[in-house]
Amino acid sequence: KAGVTQTPRYLIKTRGQQVTLSCSPISGHRSVSWYQQTPGQGLQFLFEYFSETQRNKGNFPGRFSGRQFSNSRSEMNVSTLELGDSALYLCASSFGQGMRARGTEAFFGQGTRLTVV
């Protein structure tokens, strides 16, 4: 069974540009969440999509947005990039049933390492 796939793995962008990251969840998973990992802030929740609808959003500015397609694949977009957006962006997928039973927990992809210069 294929895991969560994130593309690209590495990305270098210039301040002011925008970027789109992609996430393909595990087959059958309908919930996709995005997290930002930085050395100073650890792993922080960005947003969660379930059945193409954003269900939950973290405390990030509106420059961070996302969407989910009918096949559960998700994209995350960051506009007007800032140096502080340099981070590892992780996508996690789950069945979307509360993540409390064995096998329903969130499975993470390898992440996209974004560097803003």
Added chain:
Amino acid sequence: DQQVKQNSPSLSVQEGRISILNCDYTNSMFDYFLWYKKYPAEGPTFLISISSIKDKNEDGRFTVFLNKSAKHLSLHIVPSQPGDSAVYFCAALSGSARQLTFGSGTQLTVLP
């Protein structure tokens, strides 16, 4: 305001000994806790979890203890193996939300 705290950034343990990783939380609405392990250049992988209605959960070499009154949980690894060397994240869930709140992680190094 960190709702989940891992106060030890790093821990070194000899192979075969016990590793104890600690986690504290402040939000009393958290009702489910998870531990994830992360190797460099990989995403976090689920290790073990515990519901707030329990105080202990075991899975092989891994045991998680929950002290609700102290808002504290710990992960015990016995015996520790060099392959356990990784960053360990404590995470929490509340209610029906599927938003994981993570601690800052503890780098465990198991020395051969």
